[in-house]
Amino acid sequence: MAITQRVTILGGGPVGALLASYLGRRGYHVTLYERRPDLRSQDVGGGRSINLACSDRGWLALERVGIAETVRRSAIPMRGRMLHAEDGQLTFLPYGFDGQAIYAISRTLLNKHLLDFAARQPQVELHFEQRALSVDFQRHQLRLCDERSGERRTIDVDRLIGADGAFSALRESMRRQDRFDYSQHYVSHGYKELAIPPGPDGDFALDPHALHIWPRGGYMLIALPNADRSFTATLFMPFEGARASFAEVADAAALERLFAQSFADVPALIPNLTEQFFDNPTSSLVTVRCSPWVRDGRYALIGDAAHAVVPFYGQGMIAGFEDCRVLDECLTEAGDDWAQALAAYQSARKPNGDAIADLALDNFIEMRDLVRTPGFQLRRRIERRLHQLLPQRFTPLYSMVTFSHLPYAEARRRGQLQAAMLDALAAEEGIEELLDSEQFMPLAEQAVAKLESMSSARSK
């Protein structure tokens, strides 16, 4: 670029901060506005953010900009799901193969690392407690409010990217323009965070190298490890309903009954369970989709602002990180022609934003219900065996999403074809005995060949 160009970013969460680093390193003069105070110097909010799990797509986006190693030092590998049955029995289901893992990390810590890194780029300025109010697309102006003084001001913007989350101010201004498609859809479940402190010996109260799940059909509890040897547990439960629901669990006695019946091994791990349950907020879960994500070669949405998803595939923030990497690649390919780069970014990412939203909704049912059924566990065993026998030709859906860089939309498409095939194999007479014998190989060959022919037929 002959002249240094200016880019304004809304939102200093993980995605906005990472994007600031990407653009700063490309040579842009970046100004970032964040509504909340600087979490590097102040204790901000909290209690409402589900723990994060970083996986391959996230690491790649962090590596490209040179921050992966710093982040990795604060992360705890989780190699599978640890299912807690009603009777306390534990079953470990590995996520991947050969030690593949997803990495638990605190959202706040990750955000601090990313802000520090962005602030070290030569031409990146970070401004906090600056709330975006609206954007004027005719005048190319942004209206801001200083959260400390309440003062409002209008600034000119050359290029503006909204990384300002599920309730994005940029998207809201875009939504009010003609021909902007938009949807916000809430699931009927809410969530509540509960902290599990370290055990009496100061060590983790549960195995730290697993994501713990208490699947109970209509509701579930999960727990992820923190670097300080505590766990953050999250209860997902319907807001309303006659059985287990937030409306029903209205007093300490009802809470005690719920945990005694459904999560009997948990109360011993959380001394102040009643207090936490009734003090912590119950939050809702939204899926947001919209189109277009870009306009006028100057404006773009990224991360949750473009595609807020429910947290059940652990890919929400990671999809935003991948957006940053792809946008950077589009800028490279277009020689920093923004109109061209933004158009390419949108056509590359919009189908994947939709796909990860759908995958996350599907996975909620898997996590809270299917995961505990014998049929599900058999299909997982078949998947693993197929991958073991034909590693180049068959990869389970979870691995395509979590341990590959295949576009989400393609992963979902293949996953749908695989699901029918797995159902058919699982219904075969005597499959459980056959699975580990040599006789399974021709079956596997046949099933995967069929899959390949269907997949190539569909993609034509």
Add this chain to the structure above:
Amino acid sequence: MAITQRVTILGGGPVGALLASYLGRRGYHVTLYERRPDLRSQDVGGGRSINLACSDRGWLALERVGIAETVRRSAIPMRGRMLHAEDGQLTFLPYGFDGQAIYAISRTLLNKHLLDFAARQPQVELHFEQRALSVDFQRHQLRLCDERSGERRTIDVDRLIGADGAFSALRESMRRQDRFDYSQHYVSHGYKELAIPPGPDGDFALDPHALHIWPRGGYMLIALPNADRSFTATLFMPFEGARASFAEVADAAALERLFAQSFADVPALIPNLTEQFFDNPTSSLVTVRCSPWVRDGRYALIGDAAHAVVPFYGQGMIAGFEDCRVLDECLTEAGDDWAQALAAYQSARKPNGDAIADLALDNFIEMRDLVRTPGFQLRRRIERRLHQLLPQRFTPLYSMVTFSHLPYAEARRRGQLQAAMLDALAAEEGIEELLDSEQFMPLAEQAVAKLESMSSARSK
């Protein structure tokens, strides 16, 4: 009611005005706020509103409140679709049976009648040029702006109903609350109105008792008669695209080519076609869905504010009229207990709002494309014959929607079952010859019996 209760209505379009009459006649003190000037005393906007067609559901809602006869005097019956082929050939497809018709009426005239009627109710107050800004659900307050003075004020509301259209201010305030589902989706087509004046003899330039359609696949022109012997034509065409699109038709030469090729019989009817085309705005078409429609036993959305639909089934406003009738019935059944009445209103109407939105989208394809195919016309012939032979047991989808009071959702459900049956009959060897012979009766019996068993199985 022992004490007169107050209801505030936002929006003085046809639905808001009709609702004011319904509630006024129930004994409520009604205050209605409309953003635009009073169209009874001033010429307001125009040029952008597609002509309306009133049909049975609309008439029933108007009859209940005693305004149907007044409106009917301004309406022109249209007994079918008149298809204009590319070569100018005309084909008339009747809408119903035995002279059933839909009635063309000007939106402005209808709105004037309804405002006049509402203003004559003893306890109804109408306020114009009052724009609703937002609603505070904690304080039960409405924020208004006087469009003449720009002055803003806050008023208390006991009960508030938003009849304020596709971009409803009440709905916008509801959307910002937690757990409100919402979507706005635009079709890729826009529309433009073109006036067809009376012919040189002062009479209608086309047959006034038909809805004229020039179906051309990806785009279409329609025309509806007006009381002053003019027609209002509306061109529906994609915004973008290489062939016929608003982007492509950018100058007089391109416009002339489009009409010469596609609507050859039209330019003779519109002397100032070029002027009109480039002066009149191109408007977009949105479908809005949301949930819930009601809250706190005090707030409700009605008409387009709850369910804006595309205009292709001619049921948009009529669905809003039916909302008014059903809400009135719910109030009667609940003895004017609003919490109970609004809950009943929502569960009665929400599935029908979704269904008419889907039906309208489906009918766009039918109108612009299918209607001209031989297969479509054959299926229509089969439908008519089935109804003729078994009038109590078979009613075509269009008739269920237009000439019955069956809930839209039920009409759509039956229509989907019928579609498969019609496809099967249309594929029968020699069906065209068989249709009018006595031999068709056993086939008809069999097909309808199968339909009935599927329908009752599904509804269980």
